[in-house]
Amino acid sequence: MSIVEFKLDPWSHVMIKDYEKLFQYFGIRPFNEVINKLKSVAEPHYLMRRGIIFGHRDFDRVVDAIIRGERFAVVTGLMPSGKMHFGHKMVIDQVIYYQRLDAEIYLVIADIEAYNVRRISRDDAINIALRDYVANYIALGLDKKNLHLYFQSNYKIKYYRLIQLIPRKLTLAELRAAYGEDIDVGKVISVITQIADILHPQLKDLGGFKHIVVPVGPDQDPHIRLTRDVAQRFNDELGLTPPSSTYHRFMSGLDGGKMSSSRPESYISLNEDPATAVQKLMKAFTGGRATAEEQKKLGGEPEKCVVYEFYAYHLIPDDEELRRAYLDCKLGNVLCGECKLKAAELLTKYLIQHNDRYEKALPKVSEYVEMPDF
Amino acid sequence: MSIVEFKLDPWSHVMIKDYEKLFQYFGIRPFNEVINKLKSVAEPHYLMRRGIIFGHRDFDRVVDAIIRGERFAVVTGLMPSGKMHFGHKMVIDQVIYYQRLDAEIYLVIADIEAYNVRRISRDDAINIALRDYVANYIALGLDKKNLHLYFQSNYKIKYYRLIQLIPRKLTLAELRAAYGEDIDVGKVISVITQIADILHPQLKDLGGFKHIVVPVGPDQDPHIRLTRDVAQRFNDELGLTPPSSTYHRFMSGLDGGKMSSSRPESYISLNEDPATAVQKLMKAFTGGRATAEEQKKLGGEPEKCVVYEFYAYHLIPDDEELRRAYLDCKLGNVLCGECKLKAAELLTKYLIQHNDRYEKALPKVSEYVEMPDF
Numbered sequence: 001m002s003i004v005e006f007k008l009d010p011w012s013h014v015m016i017k018d019y020e021k022l023f024q025y026f027g028i029r030p031f032n033e034v035i036n037k038l039k040s041v042a043e044p045h046y047l048m049r050r051g052i053i054f055g056h057r058d059f060d061r062v063v064d065a066i067i068r069g070e071r072f073a074v075v076t077g078l079m080p081s082g083k084m085h086f087g088h089k090m091v092i093d094q095v096i097y098y099q100r101l102d103a104e105i106y107l108v109i110a111d112i113e114a115y116n117v118r119r120i121s122r123d124d125a126i127n128i129a130l131r132d133y134v135a136n137y138i139a140l141g142l143d144k145k146n147l148h149l150y151f152q153s154n155y156k157i158k159y160y161r162l163i164q165l166i167p168r169k170l171t172l173a174e175l176r177a178a179y180g181e182d183i184d185v186g187k188v189i190s191v192i193t194q195i196a197d198i199l200h201p202q203l204k205d206l207g208g209f210k211h212i213v214v215p216v217g218p219d220q221d222p223h224i225r226l227t228r229d230v231a232q233r234f235n236d237e238l239g240l241t242p243p244s245s246t247y248h249r250f251m252s253g254l255d256g257g258k259m260s261s262s263r264p265e266s267y268i269s270l271n272e273d274p275a276t277a278v279q280k281l282m283k284a285f286t287g288g289r290a291t292a293e294e295q296k297k298l299g300g301e302p303e304k305c306v307v308y309e310f311y312a313y314h315l316i317p318d319d320e321e322l323r324r325a326y327l328d329c330k331l332g333n334v335l336c337g338e339c340k341l342k343a344a345e346l347l348t349k350y351l352i353q354h355n356d357r358y359e360k361a362l363p364k365v366s367e368y369v370e371m372p373d374f
Numbered sequence: 375m376s377i378v379e380f381k382l383d384p385w386s387h388v389m390i391k392d393y394e395k396l397f398q399y400f401g402i403r404p405f406n407e408v409i410n411k412l413k414s415v416a417e418p419h420y421l422m423r424r425g426i427i428f429g430h431r432d433f434d435r436v437v438d439a440i441i442r443g444e445r446f447a448v449v450t451g452l453m454p455s456g457k458m459h460f461g462h463k464m465v466i467d468q469v470i471y472y473q474r475l476d477a478e479i480y481l482v483i484a485d486i487e488a489y490n491v492r493r494i495s496r497d498d499a500i501n502i503a504l505r506d507y508v509a510n511y512i513a514l515g516l517d518k519k520n521l522h523l524y525f526q527s528n529y530k531i532k533y534y535r536l537i538q539l540i541p542r543k544l545t546l547a548e549l550r551a552a553y554g555e556d557i558d559v560g561k562v563i564s565v566i567t568q569i570a571d572i573l574h575p576q577l578k579d580l581g582g583f584k585h586i587v588v589p590v591g592p593d594q595d596p597h598i599r600l601t602r603d604v605a606q607r608f609n610d611e612l613g614l615t616p617p618s619s620t621y622h623r624f625m626s627g628l629d630g631g632k633m634s635s636s637r638p639e640s641y642i643s644l645n646e647d648p649a650t651a652v653q654k655l656m657k658a659f660t661g662g663r664a665t666a667e668e669q670k671k672l673g674g675e676p677e678k679c680v681v682y683e684f685y686a687y688h689l690i691p692d693d694e695e696l697r698r699a700y701l702d703c704k705l706g707n708v709l710c711g712e713c714k715l716k717a718a719e720l721l722t723k724y725l726i727q728h729n730d731r732y733e734k735a736l737p738k739v740s741e742y743v744e745m746p747d748f
Binding site for chain 2 (some may be wrong): 122168186354
């Protein structure tokens with residue numbers, strides 16, 4: 001790929017390599033197939049424009065719904081475990097994008113999965129959900145409009161009924177194929193519950209048919225496939241139809257590994273104090289060369305750079321500015337030290353501003369979600 | 375056993391043989407251990423006096439509760455599949471007995487198990503539950519007092535929450551040990567739901583601690599054991615305690631096999647038309663000898679006789695009268711033909727009277743149970 005060709009999607013070639021199997025064997029389609037159609041009705045989100053959202057299943061149906069002004073819904077969830085970090089932010093950014101396009105939003109707090117699979121106490125799960133996630137969501141711009149934000153443990157009876165009916169349409173062999181041989185009872189109930197999370201907005205008594213899109217990482221695709229199968233099997237009986245899905249790249253961990261809530265050195269939390277955040281960023285893995293000399297000559301490798309990811313995913317919303325940062329690195333004009341200082345400045349500004357919004361959001365949490373008692 | 379020794383418990387010696395393993399290896403205790411203590415506060419039910427209820431786990435705790443005037447509850451369920459027959463009647467007879475001793479009654483309609491495991495449609499399950507079971511229960515004397523009669527698909531949120539929490543306390547290996555290797559997702563959800571059926575009356579928000587007794591057949595003991603284990607594991611977290619249980623003999627099928635809803639030739643339904651019922655009874659397997667001559671000499675074998683079971687379980691509530699019927703058979707005074715005619719007369723009378731009560735009960739069903747919509 002020459003620099004001239006670069007169109008805000010520095011991962012397109014890497015991606016094809018990484019996710020080739022998804023396209024080839026599992027039927028996920030490239031997102032760029034639908035982006036022009038989406039443009040006819042709405043400006044695509046920068047995560048879409050930049051190829052961070054790279055794949056989909058039946059997202060064209062959702063675009064058609066938007067074009068025709070039909071109802072559609074976004075379903076996603078949060079696992080109340082650990083801190084909310086920048087890797088989590090992507091999904092809620094998408095939710096807010098769709099909410100502004102008049103989507104109904106179904107946001108499930110997976111407290112039951114946290115309890116059964118992560119073995120987190122109910123109290124902890126509830127507190128983490130509210131303080132570490134919901135308050136951040138509100139700070140990021142989540143609105144009360146068309147919002148269904150609920151705990152799995154505290155919701156509507158028709159939802160629980162759907163959870164109970166789903167087992168008829170599934171075999172344990174299918175669950176083992178999707179989640180591994182050592183699946184246990186807690187995981188079984190979590191899977192069934194997640195399927196109900198995705199499908200229940202289509203139930204007759206909960207508003208009836210609407211297009212549904214679930215934004216996920218590619219690791220969640222087995223779950224999407226299973227959910228689509230179950231929907232199909234309920235088509236006659238309950239009028240359910242398969243949900244659409246989109247797939248986004250994951251941010252890399254700061255240390256070059258996976259970004260994970262269980263390793264604080266791998267992520268920056270949205271509620272990190274700026275000094276710690278900057279310290280973590282300065283230590284982060286980059287796409288720099290061995291020496292300054294070499295980098296000036298060969299240019300950096302933003303495609304492999306965690307700092308560049310922070311720009312592209314979060315810190316630089318303006319496409320032209322991002323393009324400049326990319327080229328400055330690629331052409332060897334800006335070396336890692338200077339680049340990190342700039343990122344630190346943007347990050348500090350972001351965190352301070354976010355913290356301000358977070359403090360205002362915190363007392364409002366109970367307006368967004370019904371609190372479960374024990 | 376000599377005839378002189380006979381104390382209304384013709385099965386005591388057979389039983390010890392049949393159920394020896396239950397006592398010896400599984401820790402079920404003989405019911406006669408607790409019957410005297412029960413007598414101090416209430417007349418034992420004839421099913422208890424006659425050894426039809428033959429075993430228990432911790433039933434002494436329930437008796438203590440009755441003696442001290444503490445709250446206690448009976449939990450049982452019905453599978454809305456096929457007709458309600460005389461084999462089913464035993465359990466509801468016990469429920470009504472406890473209800474008159476001021477027990478709270480939890481009666482669950484297992485429509486979700488019917489849907490998932492028996493593959494009965496929701497509509498059918500609801501209709502069968504109401505017409506074939508609940509209306510018969512009312513006709514048999516079930517009262518609205520302290521009654522919680524509910525569909526698994528249409529109940530309280532705290533109940534659903536308990537269903538969701540239970541998987542943390544169970545492994546799939548335990549379920550396989552109790553229910554077989556080929557357990558599937560529908561069975562997993564049914565088991566978890568049944569455990570919640572038994573334990574939920576103790577939840578803090580549903581009235582808090584009370585002694586619970588579950589009257590079951592011995593085939594249900596693996597489920598009781600599992601439920602007791604789960605209760606123990608929730609002791610700290612939710613304050614749950616193991617339920618007590620009692621065990622009753624099953625009626626034999628009319629044809630000598632198992633009495634089963636799936637084989638109409640094996641049972642007489644409570645709503646059978648009397649002519650058909652009598653026809654079935656006249657064909658039934660008895661404890662008679664090969665010839666009248668022989669029977670006059672050796673006497674019959676009421677312990678092996680389906681007609682005698684009908685007397686003992688249902689048709690002869692008076693102990694002295696039952697004793698006479700037993701002796702008349704045993705001494706060869708009454709042969710099978712005569713005995714069956716008497717049984718047919720009692721059965722006809724019973725069914726006509728029951729049908730009359732059933733017709734009156736049918737329109738009242740909705741006062742006893744909240745009807746689920748789909």
